Amino acid sequence: MDFDDTPQEAAFRAEARAWIAANAPKHLEDELKRASFGSSAVESEDPLAAAKAWQKKKAEAGWACLHWPKEYGGAARSPIERVIWGQEEGAYGALSGPFIIGHGMCGPTVMAWASEEHKRRLLPPLASGEEIWCQLFSEPAGGSDLAGLRTRAVRADDGSGDWIVSGQKIWTSGAQHSDWGLLITRTDPDVPKHKGLTMFFLRMDSPGVEVRPIKQANGASGFNEVYFTDVRIPDDQRLGAVGQGWEVSLTTLMNERLSIGSGMSTGFPELFRFCMEAEIDGAPAVDDAAVRSRLAQFAVRQSGLKYTGMRAITALSKGETPGPENSIGKLVAGATMQDLAAFALDLQGESGVVWDPEESPQNGRFQAMLMRSPATRIEGGSDEILRNIIAERVLGLPGDIRVDKTVPFKDIPTSGRAATK
Amino acid sequence: MNLDFSDDQKQLQAQVRRFLGERCTPATVRAILEGPEPFDRALYAGLAEMGVLGAAIPEAYGGVGLSHLELCLFAEELGRVIAPVPVASSIYLAAEFLLQAGSEAQKKAWLPKLASGEAVGTFGLVEGQGRMTPAKVQVTARDGRLTGTKTLVADGIAADLAVVAARTGAGSGPEAVSLFLVDLNGPGVSRKPLETIDPTRSYAAISFDGAPAEALGGTGDGWHIASQVLDRAAILMAFEQVGGADHALEMARDYALERMAFGRPIGSFQAIKHMLADMYVAATLARSNCFYGAWALATGAAELPVAAATARVSATTAFQQCAKNNIQVHGGMGFTWAFDCHLYYRRSNALALALGSLSTWESQLIERMRAGNVEAAA
Numbered sequence: 001m002d003f004d005d006t007p008q009e010a011a012f013r014a015e016a017r018a019w020i021a022a023n024a025p026k027h028l029e030d031e032l033k034r035a036s037f038g039s040s041a042v043e044s045e046d047p048l049a050a051a052k053a054w055q056k057k058k059a060e061a062g063w064a065c066l067h068w069p070k071e072y073g074g075a076a077r078s079p080i081e082r083v084i085w086g087q088e089e090g091a092y093g094a095l096s097g098p099f100i101i102g103h104g105m106c107g108p109t110v111m112a113w114a115s116e117e118h119k120r121r122l123l124p125p126l127a128s129g130e131e132i133w134c135q136l137f138s139e140p141a142g143g144s145d146l147a148g149l150r151t152r153a154v155r156a157d158d159g160s161g162d163w164i165v166s167g168q169k170i171w172t173s174g175a176q177h178s179d180w181g182l183l184i185t186r187t188d189p190d191v192p193k194h195k196g197l198t199m200f201f202l203r204m205d206s207p208g209v210e211v212r213p214i215k216q217a218n219g220a221s222g223f224n225e226v227y228f229t230d231v232r233i234p235d236d237q238r239l240g241a242v243g244q245g246w247e248v249s250l251t252t253l254m255n256e257r258l259s260i261g262s263g264m265s266t267g268f269p270e271l272f273r274f275c276m277e278a279e280i281d282g283a284p285a286v287d288d289a290a291v292r293s294r295l296a297q298f299a300v301r302q303s304g305l306k307y308t309g310m311r312a313i314t315a316l317s318k319g320e321t322p323g324p325e326n327s328i329g330k331l332v333a334g335a336t337m338q339d340l341a342a343f344a345l346d347l348q349g350e351s352g353v354v355w356d357p358e359e360s361p362q363n364g365r366f367q368a369m370l371m372r373s374p375a376t377r378i379e380g381g382s383d384e385i386l387r388n389i390i391a392e393r394v395l396g397l398p399g400d401i402r403v404d405k406t407v408p409f410k411d412i413p414t415s416g417r418a419a420t421k
Numbered sequence: 422m423n424l425d426f427s428d429d430q431k432q433l434q435a436q437v438r439r440f441l442g443e444r445c446t447p448a449t450v451r452a453i454l455e456g457p458e459p460f461d462r463a464l465y466a467g468l469a470e471m472g473v474l475g476a477a478i479p480e481a482y483g484g485v486g487l488s489h490l491e492l493c494l495f496a497e498e499l500g501r502v503i504a505p506v507p508v509a510s511s512i513y514l515a516a517e518f519l520l521q522a523g524s525e526a527q528k529k530a531w532l533p534k535l536a537s538g539e540a541v542g543t544f545g546l547v548e549g550q551g552r553m554t555p556a557k558v559q560v561t562a563r564d565g566r567l568t569g570t571k572t573l574v575a576d577g578i579a580a581d582l583a584v585v586a587a588r589t590g591a592g593s594g595p596e597a598v599s600l601f602l603v604d605l606n607g608p609g610v611s612r613k614p615l616e617t618i619d620p621t622r623s624y625a626a627i628s629f630d631g632a633p634a635e636a637l638g639g640t641g642d643g644w645h646i647a648s649q650v651l652d653r654a655a656i657l658m659a660f661e662q663v664g665g666a667d668h669a670l671e672m673a674r675d676y677a678l679e680r681m682a683f684g685r686p687i688g689s690f691q692a693i694k695h696m697l698a699d700m701y702v703a704a705t706l707a708r709s710n711c712f713y714g715a716w717a718l719a720t721g722a723a724e725l726p727v728a729a730a731t732a733r734v735s736a737t738t739a740f741q742q743c744a745k746n747n748i749q750v751h752g753g754m755g756f757t758w759a760f761d762c763h764l765y766y767r768r769s770n771a772l773a774l775a776l777g778s779l780s781t782w783e784s785q786l787i788e789r790m791r792a793g794n795v796e797a798a799a
Contacts (some may be wrong), residue, residue: 001490001716002423009422046437070639080422149493197686272790286791289784299790300735304706310424317422328702390701391694395674 055129102133121154153185185216197245218371264333429620453505459623483533500661507576522638525574544569556593577625595644601634659736662688705722707739730786
């Protein structure tokens with residue numbers, strides 16, 4: 001047992017570290033380290049421009065999408081090298097926010113399902129950050145129940161083979177600055193829900209696409225609604241066969257959970273620092289027995305996640321596939337962060353209600369965490385869906401009894417349409 | 422990066438698991454729960470023969486000369502079957518005290534006997550209620566003789582040898598405490614068995630009335646040495662707890678698959694599935710923290726005190742959660758004497774207190790992180 005690099009890993013780390021030292025946008029480092037969870041990583045300049053500049057620089061030097069094949073804009077590096085890169089990139093990794101969906105979810109789906117010609121056209125500018133992608137999956141009527149989606153795609157009646165799409169997506173991160181979207185639609189409402197879906201990709205500036213930002217509960221607007229009104233999509237922008245959309249979407253969702261769950265922060269180091277500074281009856285809060293008990297429970301969750309990650313890295317380093325223990329990441333991190341933020345406010349006493357970067361401890365970090373963390377427990381698979389996945393795929397428990405699996409989609413009761421006898 | 426055990430180590434673990442699977446069934450545990458014996462002597466002898474007891478004891482002292490990494494994995498297996506044997510007291514504690522602080526003569530005299538199972542050792546620290554402090558140590562050592570009562574000694578009925586923390590100075594500080602080796606079969610020793618929540622381990626109050634005792638380590642070093650050894654033992658015990666948690670989860674899962682209610686397996690209800698998923702999460706976090714502890718134990722890292730408290734807090738929490746929810750999943754049957762759920766419930770709650778209670782370890786974890794190791798867990 002050790003935490004050491006192999007000689008090859010050490011050489012790669014040194015190379016990455018040297019390149020980052022020579023090329024990273026150092027003027028942004030302090031700001032990136034200070035940034036609160038749920039707010040824009042950079043505020044002193046255009047965050048999207050800063051993100052694109054860093055991604056382009058990385059791509060030109062062969063540090064973008066390290067694990068992708070070279071012909072698609074990657075560097076054909078091993079999974080462990082990708083992990084090492086992430087460790088070395090450190091705070092600058094926060095600049096990759098606008099690309100997480102594209103690199104983590106849309107890219108792998110395109111790689112698995114698109115034609116060779118499309119892959120060579122689409123993937124390199126995605127890797128280099130020149131083109132941004134979003135994932136058009138969730139709908140007002142279908143989030144956890146994704147296969148209940150209602151956005152319709154029908155063949156155009158002009159013989160072109162094109163598809164005409166109408167409907168609405170929601171919770172689309174980054175749609176407002178995306179060039180491309182990965183879109184799942186219903187092409188056949190007469191078959192059971194999972195069988196009538198088809199996946200496409202499309203330009204987000206296609207006529208009939210309208211993006212409307214959603215004002216969130218925390219006041220920010222990271223998510224959007226996307227409306228489709230008779231949007232025309234050529235048939236060659238279909239991924240997988242007609243009716244195979246559910247299978248294609250699973251590629252995306254598996255990547256989504258891996259990519260979101262890895263290396264998530266819980267806010268513990270910040271809370272610990274706060275408890276060293278804050279006082280209870282004139283003594284440091286960290287010396288209070290009740291505080292210690294809470295802190296210890298947060299500490300072991302944080303450290304359990306860290307070492308669970310290291311066990312996964314160990315598996316990668318040996319060329320093995322990490323085990324199912326990796327699926328706990330987001331479930332633990334989201335709930336921990338929410339509880340931890342509420343606890344930090346509690347320690348601030350009645351003044352914990354103040355959310356003002358000038359007045360609140362640590363620039364209002366804990367208030368920001370409190371207000372953003374509900375979304376963490378929902379996005380990319382809600383806590384409940386993740387528990388189902390652990391129970392079914394890891395522990396081998398039976399799936400839910402489903403009343404909607406074998407009936408034609410059009411006959412499934414919905415909130416607005418009760419079952420008829 | 423290699424946060425995993427080697428294939429050889431896992432193979433040895435598998436052997437011990439097979440052995441325990443045959444030799445330590447729930448019936449074995451019940452025989453101790455319901456019978457007069459303080460532990461299963463045949464099982465203990467078998468473990469000695471397999472090299473489990475001597476795993477981390479050097480060959481020069483009659484051990485097998487493997488490492489603490491192997492001992493961690495063996496501990497996990499003992500915990501999985503809640504083996505009714507005094508391994509924790511004799512090996513994680515007594516042998517570890519001798520290895521850390523014993524003189525050459527003391528090691529030669531006792532380690533071979535502990536490794537072979539010929540003698541059982543234990544550690545006497547606790548006096549009275551509440552978290553132990555140096556001030557509470559009232560058993561007194563004078564001129565090589567001990568006087569006073571250790572009110573709770575794990576495996577105290579069966580033990581032949583005790584490492585005893587005794588007062589050698591005035592004041593309430595740690596420097597007033599020293600360690601002594603006492604032959605419990607010698608004069609001036611009387612034991613009183615205690616009724617506990619977990620009769621699958623024996624506990625006794627041990628009174629010393631001028632019992633002959635031999636110093637272990639330097640005068641005034643007792644509290645410090647004990648703290649180091651308790652950290653090491655905590656990591657090993659955390660592996661036992663993770664093994665127990667794992668098995669309790671498995672019992673609950675199996676029952677959820679087999680038990681039908683409302684026309685379907687209860688494991689298809691989300692209320693049950695989610696409870697089981699949360700048990701899996703707790704057990705997984707604890708296991709990963711234990712790996713960190715094993716690394717610290719094997720390498721003697723400066724982080725060992727933080728790693729020990731981390732593994733211990735995490736494993737205690739996980740075993741308690743899994744054992745209590747195992748009963749919940751079993752419903753009323755889980756609360757019967759006939760079902761094995763209560764065996765794990767008892768053990769989880771007994772181990773949560775052994776070596777210091779959960780709140781004590783929680784407090785120590787934060788104290789140690791505060792002392793400068795916060796980056797270790799961050």
